[in-house]
Amino acid sequence: xxxxxKEKFEEIRESxxxxxxxxxxxxxxxxxxxxxxxxxxxxxxxxxxxxxYNYFSSKDELLKTIFNETMDQMLELFDPDSKGLNEKNxxxxxxxxxxxxxxxxxxxxxxxxxxxxxxxxxxxxQKEILEVSQKPLEIIGNYFKKEGFKHPEVEVAFLSTLFSxxxxxxxxxxxxxxxxxxxKRILSIYS
Amino acid sequence: xxxxxKEKFEEIRESxxxxxxxxxxxxxxxxxxxxxxxxxxxxxxxxxxxxxYNYFSSKDELLKTIFNETMDQMLELFDPDSKGLNEKNxxxxxxxxxxxxxxxxxxxxxxxxxxxxxxxxxxxxQKEILEVSQKPLEIIGNYFKKEGFKHPEVEVAFLSTLFSxxxxxxxxxxxxxxxxxxxKRILSIYS
Amino acid sequence: xxxxxKEKFEEIRESxxxxxxxxxxxxxxxxxxxxxxxxxxxxxxxxxxxxxYNYFSSKDELLKTIFNETMDQMLELFDPDSKGLNEKNxxxxxxxxxxxxxxxxxxxxxxxxxxxxxxxxxxxxQKEILEVSQKPLEIIGNYFKKEGFKHPEVEVAFLSTLFSxxxxxxxxxxxxxxxxxxxKRILSIYS
Amino acid sequence: xxxxxKEKFEEIRESxxxxxxxxxxxxxxxxxxxxxxxxxxxxxxxxxxxxxYNYFSSKDELLKTIFNETMDQMLELFDPDSKGLNEKNxxxxxxxxxxxxxxxxxxxxxxxxxxxxxxxxxxxxQKEILEVSQKPLEIIGNYFKKEGFKHPEVEVAFLSTLFSxxxxxxxxxxxxxxxxxxxKRILSIYS
DNA sequence: TATGAATGAGGCTTCATTCAT
DNA sequence: AATGAATGAAGCCTCATTCAT
Numbered sequence: 055x056x057x058x059x060k061e062k063f064e065e066i067r068e069s070x071x072x073x074x075x076x077x078x079x080x081x082x083x084x085x086x087x088x089x090x091x092x093x094x095x096x097x098x099x100x101x102x103x104x105x106x107y108n109y110f111s112s113k114d115e116l117l118k119t120i121f122n123e124t125m126d127q128m129l130e131l132f133d134p135d136s137k138g139l140n141e142k143n144x145x146x147x148x149x150x151x152x153x154x155x156x157x158x159x160x161x162x163x164x165x166x167x168x169x170x171x172x173x174x175x176x177x178x179x180q181k182e183i184l185e186v187s188q189k190p191l192e193i194i195g196n197y198f199k200k201e202g203f204k205h206p207e208v209e210v211a212f213l214s215t216l217f218s219x220x221x222x223x224x225x226x227x228x229x230x231x232x233x234x235x236x237x238k239r240i241l242s243i244y245s
Numbered sequence: 246x247x248x249x250x251k252e253k254f255e256e257i258r259e260s261x262x263x264x265x266x267x268x269x270x271x272x273x274x275x276x277x278x279x280x281x282x283x284x285x286x287x288x289x290x291x292x293x294x295x296x297x298y299n300y301f302s303s304k305d306e307l308l309k310t311i312f313n314e315t316m317d318q319m320l321e322l323f324d325p326d327s328k329g330l331n332e333k334n335x336x337x338x339x340x341x342x343x344x345x346x347x348x349x350x351x352x353x354x355x356x357x358x359x360x361x362x363x364x365x366x367x368x369x370x371q372k373e374i375l376e377v378s379q380k381p382l383e384i385i386g387n388y389f390k391k392e393g394f395k396h397p398e399v400e401v402a403f404l405s406t407l408f409s410x411x412x413x414x415x416x417x418x419x420x421x422x423x424x425x426x427x428x429k430r431i432l433s434i435y436s
Numbered sequence: 437x438x439x440x441x442k443e444k445f446e447e448i449r450e451s452x453x454x455x456x457x458x459x460x461x462x463x464x465x466x467x468x469x470x471x472x473x474x475x476x477x478x479x480x481x482x483x484x485x486x487x488x489y490n491y492f493s494s495k496d497e498l499l500k501t502i503f504n505e506t507m508d509q510m511l512e513l514f515d516p517d518s519k520g521l522n523e524k525n526x527x528x529x530x531x532x533x534x535x536x537x538x539x540x541x542x543x544x545x546x547x548x549x550x551x552x553x554x555x556x557x558x559x560x561x562q563k564e565i566l567e568v569s570q571k572p573l574e575i576i577g578n579y580f581k582k583e584g585f586k587h588p589e590v591e592v593a594f595l596s597t598l599f600s601x602x603x604x605x606x607x608x609x610x611x612x613x614x615x616x617x618x619x620k621r622i623l624s625i626y627s
Numbered sequence: 628x629x630x631x632x633k634e635k636f637e638e639i640r641e642s643x644x645x646x647x648x649x650x651x652x653x654x655x656x657x658x659x660x661x662x663x664x665x666x667x668x669x670x671x672x673x674x675x676x677x678x679x680y681n682y683f684s685s686k687d688e689l690l691k692t693i694f695n696e697t698m699d700q701m702l703e704l705f706d707p708d709s710k711g712l713n714e715k716n717x718x719x720x721x722x723x724x725x726x727x728x729x730x731x732x733x734x735x736x737x738x739x740x741x742x743x744x745x746x747x748x749x750x751x752x753q754k755e756i757l758e759v760s761q762k763p764l765e766i767i768g769n770y771f772k773k774e775g776f777k778h779p780e781v782e783v784a785f786l787s788t789l790f791s792x793x794x795x796x797x798x799x800x801x802x803x804x805x806x807x808x809x810x811k812r813i814l815s816i817y818s
Numbered sequence: 819t820a821t822g823a824a825t826g827a828g829g830c831t832t833c834a835t836t837c838a839t
Numbered sequence: 840a841a842t843g844a845a846t847g848a849a850g851c852c853t854c855a856t857t858c859a860t
Contacts, residue, residue, distance in 0.1 A: 171362035219410025553744030601792025
């Protein structure tokens with residue numbers, strides 16, 4: 055009997071890795087980082103405790119991995135073609151994208167909030183957070199400058215504020231928050 | 246035991262209780278609920294571990310207590326005289342109050358965020374949260390109705406969104422967030 | 437009911453600390469450092485696992501503490517009055533003391549061997565070991581120099597060798613090793 | 628399957644076995660038995676974890692195997708031709724051999740010490756140790772009897788003591804221990 | 819009222835070993 | 840013969856909570 059091929063092994067690894075990550079995202083979203091134990095994560099993913107450490111060297115490491123993957127998605131969301139925002143329409147589409155992403159990735163954003171608003175977790179991810187949050191803000195800032203806003207940096211902060219607010223409110227009660235109408239209300243400010 | 250002595254005791258008890266609560270608020274704000282141990286809380290408050298249980302039957306109980314007291318403050322903030330909002334000026338003053346409260350009670354709000362963004366904690370406090378948040382929203386809703394807004398309930402949600410956003414952003418980086426200018430930006434929407 | 441006095445607490449602490457240490461020395465002597473678990477140490481000392489950490493912050497820390505206390509004893513043994521070795525008689529008494537200490541502290545020396553000959557443990561104690569081993573060797577070296585030995589440093593190494601050998605052999609089979617006669621044989625070399 | 632192929636297989640098997648053993652000796656020498664995991668051993672030997680169990684049924688089994696092979700070497704060392712010690716020169720050559728073996732097999736002896744000083748391991752190997760150590764001691768004892776020593780058995784113990792001591796000291800700091808001079812010093816006792 | 823020693827459940831992690839391929 | 844994914848027991852440690860004083 056021949057041993058499994060390298061490809062087969064990598065296949066197994068990758069699919070299990072995904073399973074663990076997706077499962078962990080759900081758990082973290084539901085209960086928060088500290089409130090979920092490795093045992094729970096393992097059980098929820100349908101693997102043994104020990105196997106978790108075959109894929110991630112620690113609980114923190116798993117968190118960082120999830121964070122990085124999530125951040126990559128977010129970056130893509132906020133600037134998919136890396137061209138920046140050039141006209142008003144781009145900004146509107148920007149808002150559109152945010153709206154759709156929020157709606158179709160509720161769990162991901164829930165996890166984002168559940169995890170990253172915890173001070174203890176922020177300490178774990180401090181470095182990563184700083185690195186990632188800079189770029190999207192810059193892109194938006196450049197747009198406002200170009201458009202001749204009087205206080206572009208304040209306008210950026212204001213938009214961030216709106217994003218944060220929408221996120222917070224929608225996440226905390228997705229069934230009742232009038233997401234679409236709120237997005238329209240925001241659009242009305244910039245139209 | 247004379248009544249005098251009894252009163253004295255009560256006084257001491259109450260002041261120690263305050264000390265524990267205030268100290269705990271600081272700790273929770275800085276590190277989050279799960280990341281702070283009873284030992285740490287006791288040490289930070291300058292009392293023994295055992296004594297903590299003399300005042301609060303459990304860590305959860307302490308959390309609930311803090312929550313309730315905080316909520317009382319919030320209620321007071323959003324409607325100190327229970328008269329509701331009657332004219333535009335009231336709304337502006339409303340925003341003003343929020344702004345000032347935020348600035349002067351940073352720790353309290355930090356703790357609020359640190360604690361509430363954790364789903365596990367939210368579950369513990371779910372009932373309390375619902376109860377408390379209803380009333381201020383109603384008051385604002387009534388105002389918008391009276392003012393003839395087309396979608397008063399959306400407008401309420403929008404204002405909540407702004408509040409949430411300001412809170413989130415300010416709390417996460419109080420030194421750089423342009424709180425005052427953002428508040429002015431918001432005022433400009435309603436003036 | 438009044439709380440226990442500070443003295444009472446310290447009394448408890450000190451006596452329990454001793455109990456844990458003595459018990460741990462026995463265990464380490466019997467099975468070696470890595471082969472004994474904290475659970476075993478706790479059970480053998482008659483306390484709970486958790487309490488171990490009230491007294492020692494980690495297993496390594498316990499080891500270091502035992503090492504330091506043992507070393508203090510050893511130092512005292514090898515130079516009780518800190519006067520050094522001044523004449524041949526001092527050296528002979530030196531040997532005598534070693535002999536008696538060995539006989540009456542078998543467990544201590546067993547533990548010493550069981551623990552300190554393990555590379556992994558040596559790494560934990562590296563710093564401490566270096567610090568402590570210097571002084572006694574110097575004292576003996578000075579004596580040999582004073583006595584005009586041709587190669588005092590070799591003579592020191594030779595004596596160390598004898599000590600090590602006696603220790604190793606005696607410890608590994610205390611009932612059959614002719615300790616007293618070996619010590620006489622050694623004395624005969626220096627008389 | 629032709630006999631030729633079978634032999635070839637045996638050859639491969641044997642060479643891989645050696646590789647694993649030699650690699651393990653190094654690891655045990657450096658870090659001690661408990662401190663090295665099967666994973667480490669496998670990685671260091673360049674084979675998979677699973678394969679380790681194809682050659683040795685357990686970690687203990689591997690240890691025992693190494694011990695037995697080492698012991699065979701030791702026996703050979705102390706009495707290569709099984710003729711015993713017949714004259715003083717034989718004893719001196721005996722010492723010589725020990726000296727050279729020590730110098731050229733440092734790792735082996737390091738492992739020997741790293742492993743054997745651990746009581747837990749000694750228990751595993753107790754029987755084997757007793758069996759092996761008897762014979763060389765007898766040979767030396769016979770020599771001392773023949774030479775008319777007053778207490779031949781003490782003299783044997785004394786020589787064992789010296790061997791143990793030299794081993795211990797040399798192993799613990801091979802770069803600084805004056806091995807050659809110490810051996811000369813010992814020779815001087817018996818010349 | 820007040821202390822801190824004491825407990826034990828549960829958290830994270832390691833590792834010898836098994837197993838499907 | 841060979842691989843490495845998978846398991847689960849056991850190890851170290853933390854922490855909410857209890858208890859004797």
